[in-house]
Amino acid sequence: MNKTVNPKDLTSDDDNGPLYVARKKVYPQSVQGTFRRIKWGLMAFCLGVYYFLPFVRWNRGLGAPSQAVLIDLPNSRFYFFFIELWPQEVYYFTGLLIVAAVALFLMNSVGGRIWCGYLCPQTVWTDLFYAVERFFEGDRRERMRKDKSAGALTPKRLSEIVLKHATWLMIAWWTGGAWVLYFNDAPTLVKQLLTFQAPVIAYIWIGILTATTYVLAGFMREQVCTYMCPWPRIQAALTDEWALNVTYRYDRGEKRTSVKKAAELRALGEHVGDCVDCYQCVAVCPTGIDIRNGPQLECIQCGLCIDACDNVMTKIGRPKRLIGYDNDINIQRRQEGKAPIYRIVRPRTMAYSAIIAAVGGIMVYVLATRTLLDINVLHDRNPVAVRLSDGSIRNAYTARLLNKSGHDRVIAIDIDGPVNSTIHVVGADSVTPDRPMIVIPRDSTSELRLLVTAPAEGNPEKSIPVRFRVTDIGLGEAASTTDNFVAP
Amino acid sequence: MTDHQGEFDSVTGRSTTGHEWDGIKELNTPLPRWWVITFYLTIVWAIGYWIVYPAWPLISSNTRGVLGYSSRADVAVELANLDRIRGDKMVALGAASLADIEKDPALLALARAKGKTVFGDNCAPCHGSGAAGAKGFPNLNDDDWLWGGTLDQIMQTIQFGARSGHAKTHEGQMLAFGKDGVLKPDEIVTVANYVRSLSGLPTRNGYDAAKGEKIFTDNCVACHGDGGKGNQELGAPNLTDKIWLYGSDEATLIETIANGRAGVMPSWEGRLDPATIKAMAVYVHSLGGGK
Numbered sequence: 001m002n003k004t005v006n007p008k009d010l011t012s013d014d015d016n017g018p019l020y021v022a023r024k025k026v027y028p029q030s031v032q033g034t035f036r037r038i039k040w041g042l043m044a045f046c047l048g049v050y051y052f053l054p055f056v057r058w059n060r061g062l063g064a065p066s067q068a069v070l071i072d073l074p075n076s077r078f079y080f081f082f083i084e085l086w087p088q089e090v091y092y093f094t095g096l097l098i099v100a101a102v103a104l105f106l107m108n109s110v111g112g113r114i115w116c117g118y119l120c121p122q123t124v125w126t127d128l129f130y131a132v133e134r135f136f137e138g139d140r141r142e143r144m145r146k147d148k149s150a151g152a153l154t155p156k157r158l159s160e161i162v163l164k165h166a167t168w169l170m171i172a173w174w175t176g177g178a179w180v181l182y183f184n185d186a187p188t189l190v191k192q193l194l195t196f197q198a199p200v201i202a203y204i205w206i207g208i209l210t211a212t213t214y215v216l217a218g219f220m221r222e223q224v225c226t227y228m229c230p231w232p233r234i235q236a237a238l239t240d241e242w243a244l245n246v247t248y249r250y251d252r253g254e255k256r257t258s259v260k261k262a263a264e265l266r267a268l269g270e271h272v273g274d275c276v277d278c279y280q281c282v283a284v285c286p287t288g289i290d291i292r293n294g295p296q297l298e299c300i301q302c303g304l305c306i307d308a309c310d311n312v313m314t315k316i317g318r319p320k321r322l323i324g325y326d327n328d329i330n331i332q333r334r335q336e337g338k339a340p341i342y343r344i345v346r347p348r349t350m351a352y353s354a355i356i357a358a359v360g361g362i363m364v365y366v367l368a369t370r371t372l373l374d375i376n377v378l379h380d381r382n383p384v385a386v387r388l389s390d391g392s393i394r395n396a397y398t399a400r401l402l403n404k405s406g407h408d409r410v411i412a413i414d415i416d417g418p419v420n421s422t423i424h425v426v427g428a429d430s431v432t433p434d435r436p437m438i439v440i441p442r443d444s445t446s447e448l449r450l451l452v453t454a455p456a457e458g459n460p461e462k463s464i465p466v467r468f469r470v471t472d473i474g475l476g477e478a479a480s481t482t483d484n485f486v487a488p
Numbered sequence: 489m490t491d492h493q494g495e496f497d498s499v500t501g502r503s504t505t506g507h508e509w510d511g512i513k514e515l516n517t518p519l520p521r522w523w524v525i526t527f528y529l530t531i532v533w534a535i536g537y538w539i540v541y542p543a544w545p546l547i548s549s550n551t552r553g554v555l556g557y558s559s560r561a562d563v564a565v566e567l568a569n570l571d572r573i574r575g576d577k578m579v580a581l582g583a584a585s586l587a588d589i590e591k592d593p594a595l596l597a598l599a600r601a602k603g604k605t606v607f608g609d610n611c612a613p614c615h616g617s618g619a620a621g622a623k624g625f626p627n628l629n630d631d632d633w634l635w636g637g638t639l640d641q642i643m644q645t646i647q648f649g650a651r652s653g654h655a656k657t658h659e660g661q662m663l664a665f666g667k668d669g670v671l672k673p674d675e676i677v678t679v680a681n682y683v684r685s686l687s688g689l690p691t692r693n694g695y696d697a698a699k700g701e702k703i704f705t706d707n708c709v710a711c712h713g714d715g716g717k718g719n720q721e722l723g724a725p726n727l728t729d730k731i732w733l734y735g736s737d738e739a740t741l742i743e744t745i746a747n748g749r750a751g752v753m754p755s756w757e758g759r760l761d762p763a764t765i766k767a768m769a770v771y772v773h774s775l776g777g778g779k
Contacts, residue, residue: 101716305735382618386776389729396629396776426774427596439593450775 014073025147026288027236028130029280034309036476042118042419043127054181060084061406064443071183077443083367088405095363104231106352108238110344112245117302122224125217126286129168136164140283166219169210173234198476222287225300232297232399242343246301248281248292251335253321261317281305281323291323325437329339341393372405375470377450377483385488393458396484397446401470403440409472412437417466417485418454425450437473452485460487501684506715540573548634578602580745582763586639589770603771606764610756619775624734636720637779643769649755650723657755660723665707666746673746679703686716686728689736 082316192198253275621627682700718726
C-alpha cells in the first residue's frame with residue numbers, strides 16, 4: 001500500500017506539455033497539369049462571379065432597384081435577376097439549402113470532396129494567397145530557405161514581405177468590399193465608400209471580412225479544413241466504396257525503389273513498384289500530407305498530387321495516374337487481375353439526384369405559379385361577433401393585401417359567405433353596391449378592416465366558412481382566402 | 489501560494505502547500521497567470537466603474553458618477569428621438585380633418601395603428617381590449633351610440649367625456665324613479681314590461697299595457713322620445729333596438745328604473761394630445777359602429 005512510485009515510471013497524462021501539436025508550416029510547391037488547370041479555371045470563375053456580380057444591372061422599372069442580385073434589408077426584399085422575394089417567401093431558401101446539401105452529398109458519392117478541393121471559398125482564397133506568396137517570395141525551396149534565415153532582414157527580403165502582405169490585404173479588402181455591395185446599390189455605394197460617406201455599418205463589415213479573409217487565407221489555411229470545418233468528419237461517414245477519391249494506387253506503386261534500382265530489378269524480371277519515393281506528391285500538397293498513407297481527414301482532394309505524380313511518371317517513362325481518382329474496389333480487383341469498374345449510376349447517386357430533381361422541381365413550380373397578388377385575413381377575437389341594433393350579425397376581420405407587382409392596382413373585394421351578407425371596407429370606395437374597391441400601391445402591402453354583416457333574417461346559427469376574394473379589376477388576377485363567420 | 493519548504497508529493501513530484509486533511513496533502517497548483525491577471529483587471533475595472541457611473545446607494549439618492557450618466561436620461565433621449573421621427577406624421581395627422589384622414593390610406597393606417605395602441609393603454613380597462621365593452625360600458629363595435637356615432641360625435645365624447653366634470657361634458661341622467669318616490673313599485677314593474685314590449689321582448693302575463701304606455705308617456709318620453717327611440721343629445725338610449733347596455737331582462741330594467749343610471753366616461757382633453765385624440769376617434773370609428 002505504501003509503496004512509493006517513482007514519477008519517472010509514469011508515462012501517461014503528462015499534463016505539463018501542450019494540449020496540441022504545434023503546426024508544421026506547409027510550403028506547397030507549384031505544379032502544372034490537368035487538375036491545376038481545372039483549379040485555375042474554377043478559381044477565376046468563382047472569384048469573377050463573387051467580385052463582379054453586384055455590378056450586373058437588371059431593369060425592373062421605375063422606383064425598383066436595378067441591381068441584378070440585391071439583398072435589400074431595409075425594405076425586406078431579395079432580388080435575384082427576374083425573381084423578387086418577400087420576407088414571407090424565405091422558405092424558398094429552405095429548398096435552396098436542401099438542394100445545396102444534397103448536391104454536396106451527390107458530389108461526394110461521385111467524386112469525393114470535389115467541393116473541398118475546387119469550390120470551397122477557403123480553398124479558392126487560400127490558393128490565390130499561395131499564388132501571391134509564390135509570386136513575391138518564390139517557390140517551395142526558396143520560401144523554406146527564407147523562413148529559416150529569418151534573422152537576416154535585407155531590404156530586398158523586407159520589400160518582399162511588405163508587398164506580399166499588402167497584396168493579401170488588398171485582395172481581402174476587395175473581398176469585404178464586394179460583400180457589402182450585395183446589400184446596397186453597388187455603384188452608389190462604391191462612390192460613397194470612396195468619398196467616405198457610406199454608412200458606418202458598411203465600413204464595419206468590410207473591416208470584418210477583410211480581417212477574416214486575411215487571417216483565414218493568409219495564416220490559418222489548411223488548419224481551417226483540419227480543425228474548424230465539420231465537413232471532413234461528416235464526409236467520412238457519408239462516403240462509400242464506390243466513390244472516386246484521390247487515391248494512391250499502392251497495388252502499382254509498391255514496393256518503392258529508386259529509378260535506377262527499379263530499372264535493374266525490372267531487367268531481372270522482378271516485380272517492382274512505380275513509386276520512386278520522390279516526395280513530389282507531398283511537396284505540392286496544400287495540407288502537407290502524404291497521400292500514399294491512404295485516405296485521411298486532412299486531404300481536401302484537390303488533385304494537385306495527381307499532377308505532380310503524373311509529371312514524374314512521364315519523366316521516368318512510366319504510365320501516368322499512379323495517383324488518380326479511384327476507389328478501393330478497383331485496387332482489389334486489379335490485384336486479383338480483374339479489370340476495374342466505375343459505377344457512377346448506383347442507388348445512392350440516383351436517390352440524391354432524385355431528391356435534387358424533386359426539390360428543384362417543386363421550387364420551380366412554386367416560383368412559376370406564385371401570384372403577385374395575395375390576401376391574408378385575421379378574424380377579430382374580441383369581440384368575435386357583434387349584434388347590431390336591427391338584430392343583424394357582424395364579424396370584423398383584419399386583412400392584409402399584398403401587391404408584389406411593379407404597378408399600382410385597383411382591387412375589388414368580394415365575399416362568399418352567409419346568405420345576403422354584405423361587406424364594408426373601412427376607407428374604401430364602392431363603385432357598385434357591396435363591392436368595395438381599394439388602390440394598393442406597387443410593391444407594398446395594405447392593411448384593411450373588413451366588416452361582414454349578415455341580415456337578421458336567416459342569421460347563421462353556427463360558425464360558417466366565408467371566402468374573401470380580391471380581384472385586380474384591370475388585369476383580372478385574383479387571389480382568395482377563407483375564414484369563418486361566427487354567430488354570437 | 490508559497491511552497492511549503494521541503495514537502496514534495498511522491499507521485500507527481502510537485503511541491504505541496506503543507507495543508508493536510510485525513511492524510512491527504514494538497515498539491516501546490518497555482519492558478520494560471522493569465523487568469524490571475526484577468527481577475528485583478530476586473531477589480532481595477534470595477535473601481536473605474538464606480539467612479540465613472542452611478543454606483544453606490546446613499547441614504548436618499550446614490551453616487552452620480554463623473555459622467556453624469558443615468559438610464560432615465562437615456563430613455564428621455566430615446567423618446568425624444570422617437571417623437572422626432574414620428575413628428576412629421578403626427579403633425580400631418582393633427583392638421584388633417586377627420587373626414588380627410590378616413591380618405592387618405594396612409595393617414596388612416598397611421599391613425600388606426602396609433603389609436604389602437606392608445607386605446608389599449610387608456611380605454612381597454614373599461615371597454616375591453618377589442619372595445620367589446622361590458623355591462624355598463626358600451627360595446628364600441630356595434631352601431632348603437634348613446635352620444636352619436638359620427639366621427640365628430642365620437643371625437644367630442646372622447647375629448648370631453650360624459651358626466652366627467654369637464655365644462656363641455658355630455659350631461660344627461662336616468663332618474664331614480666323608485667328611490668325618489670316618483671313611481672310606485674307596481675308601476676315600475678308595469679313600465680318595465682312596457683319597455684320590453686317596445687323592442688319585441690316577451691312581457692309578463694296579465695300586465696296592463698295601456699297603463700304601462702301611460703306611465704311611459706308621463707315620465708319617460710321627455711328624454712327617450714316618442715315610442716322610446718332615444719335621444720343622443722341627452723344620451724338617452726334607444727329602447728326599441730336589440731342592444732342593451734345594462735341588460736334587457738325584467739329585473740335589470742326594474743333596477744334601472746328604480747335606481748337610475750349614471751355611467752361616467754372620463755374627459756381625455758389635456759391628458760392626451762389633440763392628434764392622439766383624433767387618432768383614437770378614427771380608430772373607434774373604424775371598429776365598425778361608426779355612422
